[in-house]
Amino acid sequence: MDFSWIIPYRELLLNGALLTCMLLVISVVLGFAIAIFLAIAQVGNNPVLRVAAKSYCTFFRGTPLLIQLWLIYYGLGSYLPYIPGLKGSFLWPLMREGLFFAAVALTLNFAAYQGEILRGTLLAVPKGELEAALAVGMRPSMVLRRIWLPRAIRIGLPTFAGEVILQLKATPIVFSVTVMDLYGAAYKIRQDTLLVYEPLILVAAFYVALTFLITQVFQRLENAVPARR
Amino acid sequence: MRLEARPALVVKDVHKSYGTLKVLKGISLEAAKGDVVSIIGSSGSGKSTFLRCINFLEIPDQGSFHINGEDVEFRTGRDGKSHPSNPRQIERLRSGLGMVFQSFNLWPHMTILQNVIEAPVHVLKVERKAAIEKAEALLAKVGLYEKRESYPAFLSGGQQQRASIARALCVDPAVMLFDEPTSALDPELVGEVLKVIRSLAEEGRTMIMVTHEMKFARDVSTRVMFLHQGQVEEVGPPSQVFGAPTSARCKEFIAAGSH
Numbered sequence: 222m223d224f225s226w227i228i229p230y231r232e233l234l235l236n237g238a239l240l241t242c243m244l245l246v247i248s249v250v251l252g253f254a255i256a257i258f259l260a261i262a263q264v265g266n267n268p269v270l271r272v273a274a275k276s277y278c279t280f281f282r283g284t285p286l287l288i289q290l291w292l293i294y295y296g297l298g299s300y301l302p303y304i305p306g307l308k309g310s311f312l313w314p315l316m317r318e319g320l321f322f323a324a325v326a327l328t329l330n331f332a333a334y335q336g337e338i339l340r341g342t343l344l345a346v347p348k349g350e351l352e353a354a355l356a357v358g359m360r361p362s363m364v365l366r367r368i369w370l371p372r373a374i375r376i377g378l379p380t381f382a383g384e385v386i387l388q389l390k391a392t393p394i395v396f397s398v399t400v401m402d403l404y405g406a407a408y409k410i411r412q413d414t415l416l417v418y419e420p421l422i423l424v425a426a427f428y429v430a431l432t433f434l435i436t437q438v439f440q441r442l443e444n445a446v447p448a449r450r
Numbered sequence: 451m452r453l454e455a456r457p458a459l460v461v462k463d464v465h466k467s468y469g470t471l472k473v474l475k476g477i478s479l480e481a482a483k484g485d486v487v488s489i490i491g492s493s494g495s496g497k498s499t500f501l502r503c504i505n506f507l508e509i510p511d512q513g514s515f516h517i518n519g520e521d522v523e524f525r526t527g528r529d530g531k532s533h534p535s536n537p538r539q540i541e542r543l544r545s546g547l548g549m550v551f552q553s554f555n556l557w558p559h560m561t562i563l564q565n566v567i568e569a570p571v572h573v574l575k576v577e578r579k580a581a582i583e584k585a586e587a588l589l590a591k592v593g594l595y596e597k598r599e600s601y602p603a604f605l606s607g608g609q610q611q612r613a614s615i616a617r618a619l620c621v622d623p624a625v626m627l628f629d630e631p632t633s634a635l636d637p638e639l640v641g642e643v644l645k646v647i648r649s650l651a652e653e654g655r656t657m658i659m660v661t662h663e664m665k666f667a668r669d670v671s672t673r674v675m676f677l678h679q680g681q682v683e684e685v686g687p688p689s690q691v692f693g694a695p696t697s698a699r700c701k702e703f704i705a706a707g708s709h
Contacts, residue, residue: 352507353555353614357569357621358545360537367572371559446559448603 226414227423230406237406238427240320244392244402245431247324249385252331257370259336264343274336281333286391290326294398298322323395331388338384342377343369375446382439386432403427457516458483458624458656464503464513466496473499474510475680481625481673484654488667488688491677492703497660498552500677501629504658505547506540509533518546518624545573548618552630554610556602556617562589563598566617574621581620588616592646608639612646619650626650628659664707668692676700 227234262274281289301316302308315321346369354364374381393404401409407420414420459481466474473496481487489497502508504517511531515522520543525535534540556565566585570576576584589595592612594605602610611631618626631647632640644666651657651670661667667674667688674691676684676699684691684700695701 347555349551349553349555350557353549353551353557353617356505356507356544356547356549356551357617358541358543358573359569360541363572367568368557372557375559447601448558 222419223416224419224423226410226416226419230410230413233401233406233409234403234423237401237403240401241389241392241403241427242431244320244324244327244395244400245385245389248327248331249388251328252388253335255328255332256335256339259332260339260343260373261365263336263340278333278337281330282337286326286330287394287397289330290323290394290398293326293329294319294322297325319395319398319400323398323400327388327392327395330391331384334384335381338377338380339373342373342380345376346372378439378443382436385435385439389431389435390428456483457481458485458518459504459658460514460516461504462514464500465511466499466503466508467511473680474503477677477680477682479658479675481656481658483656485673486651486655486657486659486671488671488674489658489660489677490662490664490667490674490691490703491683494679495677496680497677498629501627501658501660504625504627505544505549506534507549517543541573545569545621546624548621548623548626550611550615550618550626550628550631552633554602554607554614554634556610556614558602561599561601562594562605562613562616565602565613566620569617569621585616585620588619589613591649592616593642606639607635608642611635611639611643615643615646615650624656626655626657626659628657628661630660630662632661632663662707664692664704676703678703 259274259278262270263278265271307313307316350372351364351369354368355361359367392402395402396405396408403424407424410420411417457480459479461480462478464474464477465472477496477500479487479500489501491497499508503510503513504515520539522543523535523539524532527533556562557568560568563582563585566589567578567581570581570584571578586595586598589598592615594609594613594616597605597609597613602613605613611634615631628647632643635643640663644663647657647659648666648670659667659671669688671688673685674688675682676691676695676697678697678699683697684695691700692704695704
């Protein structure tokens with residue numbers, strides 16, 4: 222086993238690891254925010270919103286992430302320059318990067334899965350708890366904010382942990398649109414040094430460590446409200 | 451004296467059906483301040499539905515409601531039935547009615563204290579410190595001061611129900627509504643909850659209570675209403691309803707419950 226390359230390549234590895242973490246955090250946080258809207262739309266009364274949210278979730282859960290990423294990168298990416306005003310805007314430098322499209326694809330994909338899970342946990346909150354909230358005079362928006370959503374999120378926590386871990390392990394796909402994430406770094410090191418296993422082992426260890434960290438974070442969140450089992 | 455005589459609650463001619471099933475066929479109820487009205491009847495008689503119509507958890511098809519000095523405004527919807535026309539009014543009225551459910555319905559993600567201050571702080575916009583002070587006093591009154599930082603899952607059924615009574619009291623309700631408050635409890639826990647409800651009756655709170663506890667209803671009520679198939683079969687002071695009922699069905703029901 223030869224790990225002598227770690228020192229010369231430390232910057233590449235570190236940047237790759239940071240990029241992986243960044244993509245994970247961005248897609249989970251933004252995806253979760255979108256998922257809340259998708260879930261509420263699906264359990265709500267507005268038929269147009271319900272169908273729209275349902276179709277969105279069906280499309281993004283029904284197609285491979287790789288295809289979504291390429292559709293967004295090659296498809297959407299090639300149309301952006303024709304949108305008037307966009308090319309001169311401050312966002313433009315960002316929008317030329319593969320990283321931008323990778324973040325968009327990961328976010329939209331995560332939102333679809335999370336939206337579907339949240340829909341289920343919203344429906345799993347006992348009706349009586351919502352009636353109790355109505356009975357003290359809360360208006361529907363407050364019931365949602367104070368009782369319904371917090372309860373649904375807590376019911377879903379164990380599942381969310383699993384989703385975030387899956388999301389972490391979906392991130393290496395961004396290398397296919399030129400993003401030098403941790404896997405990209407490992408790929409480059411393998412090319413340069415002709416080592417087959419060592420870079421992969423290091424990368425695998427990193428993903429395991431990150432998974433462990435995610436599990437710990439969610440464990441803490443779950444313990445924040447003690448439940449009797 | 452004049453003020454005392456003014457009714458806290460006047461409900462007239464309430465109708466409610468689910469599809470073709472008529473659950474309530476014109477029920478009326480008047481409660482003066484300090485009245486304790488018990489609603490009894492076999493299951494399916496519509497007593498819980500009627501109670502839930504009073505705070506509009508069920509929307510009645512028809513009826514007039516005068517609650518806490520306000521007439522509830524209705525409009526006819528596209529389905530031809532009447533609906534409350536102002537959701538804000540319904541919310542305001544609800545916050546003046548304390549509801550206690552059969553299954554407690556405490557919010558499990560909040561401590562007992564948080565459950566109790568939730569409505570005062572977020573609905574009535576009472577200052578947090580004042581709300582906590584009041585909530586702690588109410589929790590002490592129902593014997594749960596020591597449990598204020600616990601989560602509902604760690605309390606017994608009786609404790610949960612007492613907590614939910616404190617939660618309902620914390621909005622200073624003009625009328626308390628109890629929907630079979632002891633029906634989900636183990637027999638040995640019923641007493642502690644009834645004791646709390648009795649103390650509320652004794653301090654002159656206006657209460658409407660759906661119950662299967664006949665002896666308790668007889669003891670604490672100022673009036674008892676017996677429902678049968680969505681209609682009032684018998685209504686009067688407990689001595690009359692339990693002692694000398696005129697309706698044959700009521701007689702039967704009382705006789706069946708007494709042994």
